[in-house]
Amino acid sequence: MQYEGVLSKMETEFAAQIQYYLTFENSFLNVNQALDKNIEISFLGYQCLNCSKKKKIFRQGFCYDCFYSSPAVGDWIMRPELSTAHLGIADRDLDYETRVQLQPHVVYLALSSEIKVGVTRKTQIPTRWIDQGACEAVSIVEVPNRYLAGITEVALKNHFVDKTNWRKMLQNEVLTLDLIAEKTNIFDKLPEEVKPYFNPDLDEHFVLKYPVLRYPKKVTGLNLDKTPNFTGRLIGIKGQYLIFEDGTVFNVRSFEGYVIGMNIL
Numbered sequence: 356m357q358y359e360g361v362l363s364k365m366e367t368e369f370a371a372q373i374q375y376y377l378t379f380e381n382s383f384l385n386v387n388q389a390l391d392k393n394i395e396i397s398f399l400g401y402q403c404l405n406c407s408k409k410k411k412i413f414r415q416g417f418c419y420d421c422f423y424s425s426p427a428v429g430d431w432i433m434r435p436e437l438s439t440a441h442l443g444i445a446d447r448d449l450d451y452e453t454r455v456q457l458q459p460h461v462v463y464l465a466l467s468s469e470i471k472v473g474v475t476r477k478t479q480i481p482t483r484w485i486d487q488g489a490c491e492a493v494s495i496v497e498v499p500n501r502y503l504a505g506i507t508e509v510a511l512k513n514h515f516v517d518k519t520n521w522r523k524m525l526q527n528e529v530l531t532l533d534l535i536a537e538k539t540n541i542f543d544k545l546p547e548e549v550k551p552y553f554n555p556d557l558d559e560h561f562v563l564k565y566p567v568l569r570y571p572k573k574v575t576g577l578n579l580d581k582t583p584n585f586t587g588r589l590i591g592i593k594g595q596y597l598i599f600e601d602g603t604v605f606n607v608r609s610f611e612g613y614v615i616g617m618n619i620l
């Protein structure tokens with residue numbers, strides 16, 4: 356089976372075992388069905404996810420010009436505490452920012468190797484956790500805008516990491532830690548203005564199971580710029596990564612906007 360098109364992050368479906376889909380213009384692939392098969396990936400070119408021009412991808416699937424002009428990649432995306440739409444102040448496009456920032460956001464704890472704190476729009480649950488390869492997650496607060504979520508995350512960064520250790524996540528080196536116990540101790544660490552939004556529900560505890568046949572002992576990232584042709588046997592999918600038998604891992608998210616050919620052998 357042969358697929359070709361612009362790469363964008365895998366769509367996911369929360370199920371007993373998480374389902375992954377790669378969607379191309381005229382076709383899609385349920386990646387789970389490619390497990391234990393050889394996959395060939397070839398780099399064919401670039402196509403910016405924003406302007407569709409065949410320009411080199413700079414970051415997050417966007418060309419340089421789009422990355423520095425589109426409201427979809429403002430600094431407040433990666434640093435929610437910089438959000439200003441709740442004050443009526445624009446970063447790049449107030450209409451866009453109002454739509455995205457002034458909606459319910461959740462601050463959560465997730466376990467992918469150790470306990471991490473993070474922020475997501477409520478509509479992105481559990482997608483966000485799947486994308487990070489978390490095996491468990493609990494929500495801490497649900498707030499009405501992105502700014503309040505951001506300042507909560509900043510306060511909790513004193514107690515938890517805020518980045519996923521992708522190597523440990525892919526090697527399944529996960530510490531045995533109790534997310535619910537952490538949540539019961541967290542209230543005093545919240546900013547005062549966020550305390551009224553604490554979610555006391557301890558039963559809301561997500562457990563996520565990934566389609567992985569076996570975990571690699573050592574992992575090396577595939578870089579399509581340096582290795583434009585790669586063939587390997589797929590042994591797992593976790594987070595936004597394809598995991599191959601030889602320890603090569605392909606972060607689909609890092610290559611959004613790349614035009615690729617994919618051949619399931």
Ligand SMILES: [Zn+2]
Pocket residue numbers: 403404405406407408410417418419420421422
């Ligand atoms: Zn562009």
